[in-house]
Amino acid sequence: MKEKRSLTCVECPIGCSIEVEVENGVAVSVKGNSCPRGKLYAENEVVCPKRVLTSTVRAKSGEMIPVKTSAPVKKTELMNIMKEIKAVHPELPLKIGDILVKDISDGANLVVSG
Ligand code: SF4
16 A cells, blocks of 8 residues: 655755655655755665764763764664763863764764764
8 A cells, every 4th residue: 555755855945845665665756856865865764764863962971062972873873872972071171073982873873963
């Protein structure tokens, strides 16, 4: 049985509205995307949605440090990753791109983002 889903592409600020037809858990038709990135986003979104997670960690000295995952991670793993992030208290100094946790999920690292 086919099911229609409406998505907003988050791959760029344009935010195209995309209609996906899903059959047996797989995208069989994608419409509304303006580029191939949108098609890939929609195909992945209906099977296994992923996002780049952004958060902060508290350094040992008390400062809040912005962090993010170096690649999108499964949305179903976000709570587990947040639990792990809460236990991270790095020492300063740090610079953008420093890896705080290697392979925190799906091969993505937790890195300093700003
Ligand atoms: S489909 Fe392409 S142009 Fe549209 S929001 Fe996604 S990435 Fe941007």
